[in-house]
Amino acid sequence: MGSDFNEWVKIALSDETFPQSSALAILSDPDIDLLRLVAAAGEVRMTYFGRQVMLHRINDIQNGLCPEDCGYCAQSKISDAPIKKYPLKSEEDIIQEAYEAKAKGVYRYCMVSSGRGPTAERTEHLAHIIRRIKTEVGIQTCLSAGLMDHEQATVLKEAGLDRLNHNLNTSESHTPDIVTTHTFQDRINTLKAARSAGLDLCSGMIAGMGETDQDIVDVAYQLHQYQVPSIPINFLIPIPGNPIYDCNQLSPQRCLRILCLFRFVNPTAELRIGGGREGHLRGLQALALYPANSLFVEGYLATRGHSVDQVYQLIRDAGFEVAGDRPLSSELRDASQFQLDDNPNILNPQTTTPLL
Numbered sequence: 001m002g003s004d005f006n007e008w009v010k011i012a013l014s015d016e017t018f019p020q021s022s023a024l025a026i027l028s029d030p031d032i033d034l035l036r037l038v039a040a041a042g043e044v045r046m047t048y049f050g051r052q053v054m055l056h057r058i059n060d061i062q063n064g065l066c067p068e069d070c071g072y073c074a075q076s077k078i079s080d081a082p083i084k085k086y087p088l089k090s091e092e093d094i095i096q097e098a099y100e101a102k103a104k105g106v107y108r109y110c111m112v113s114s115g116r117g118p119t120a121e122r123t124e125h126l127a128h129i130i131r132r133i134k135t136e137v138g139i140q141t142c143l144s145a146g147l148m149d150h151e152q153a154t155v156l157k158e159a160g161l162d163r164l165n166h167n168l169n170t171s172e173s174h175t176p177d178i179v180t181t182h183t184f185q186d187r188i189n190t191l192k193a194a195r196s197a198g199l200d201l202c203s204g205m206i207a208g209m210g211e212t213d214q215d216i217v218d219v220a221y222q223l224h225q226y227q228v229p230s231i232p233i234n235f236l237i238p239i240p241g242n243p244i245y246d247c248n249q250l251s252p253q254r255c256l257r258i259l260c261l262f263r264f265v266n267p268t269a270e271l272r273i274g275g276g277r278e279g280h281l282r283g284l285q286a287l288a289l290y291p292a293n294s295l296f297v298e299g300y301l302a303t304r305g306h307s308v309d310q311v312y313q314l315i316r317d318a319g320f321e322v323a324g325d326r327p328l329s330s331e332l333r334d335a336s337q338f339q340l341d342d343n344p345n346i347l348n349p350q351t352t353t354p355l356l
C-alpha cells in the first residue's frame, strides 16, 4: 500500500476526515517509512502547536480499593499488584500538591481517584477542593473519578473544573475482553455528560492490551467523532499481579506509529504520551514529540516516571519548548549528566596522561 505524506498532511490541515484505510496502513504497512511518517505528523503538530509541549502531573488522590475489574489496572479488586492502597487524600494534601505542581512549571494538575464513580456526597467534596485550587493556586485542573452523570458533571463544572478525563481505553468490540463490570457505552455516556455540562473532554486509550490494529483505529475515530480536544495515549505498563500483564505487542517503533496515527486522525487535539512512555518508547522518546505535544511528569498511577528535570532535558535536547517555561535549574548541568548508571566514571574519566 502506498503512502503520500504530502496528501496526508494536506488532509490533516483541512476539514476533511483522514481516510480510515490510510490510518490502518500507518500501523500495518511496514513499507511506510517511519522517519518520513514522523516528519509528516510533526508538520501537522507544528502547524497547530508550534514547538510547545504541555506538561501534566498526576496526583493519585485515592489509590486501590476499586470494585471494578479492569484487567490492566493495579487498583482493581481483581489485581494482586502490591500497591499502596489508601482512601481519598485530605483536602489540604491535595491543595498543597497543586501548589507544588505549579511551582514545577506543570501546566495542568490531574487528580485521579480510583473507583467506579463518585457518590453525590463525594462529588460535592471534590467540587469544594477544586473551587479552592482554582481560587487559591490558580492552575488548570483535570479530574478523573470514574463514571458520572450530567448532574455530577455540572456540580464540578460550576466549581471551576476545567477538564474531565474518562478514557475509552480500547475499542467497543475489545472492551468486554478487558472489563466486565461496566460497558463501553457507560464510558461514552460519561463523556456525553461532561460535554453537556460544559467541561472540556479528555479521553484516550491504552495500547498493548491484546487489541488489533483495527481496535486502535476505531478508538482514534471514536474520539474524532466526539471532537475530543485532549487525548492521552498510554502504553500498557506490565505490572505483575494484573490480569492483563504483558501482551508483548509494543515496540518503540509501533508506539511511534500509534502516536502518528492519532495525530493524523485528530490533528488539532492535544495529544499526550501517557503511561509507559519511558519503558516502551525508550530511545525514541524524543521522536515522539513530533506527533505528540503533551507529556506527563513524575509518573503515573502506581508507577513512577521521569522527573521534571529529566523531562525538561528531553524536551530541550529535541529542540522543543515547555509551555509556560521556567528557568533552567542548576541540576541540569551537573556532572551526573555525563555518567552511566552502572559505571559512574565511564563518561567522566580520571586521566593521568595529559590530553593532546
Ligand code: SF4
Pocket: 066, 067, 068, 069, 070, 073, 074, 075, 076, 077, 113, 114, 115, 116, 146
Ligand atoms: S481503571 Fe478505574 S474503574 Fe477500572 S479498576 Fe482501575 S480505578 Fe477502578
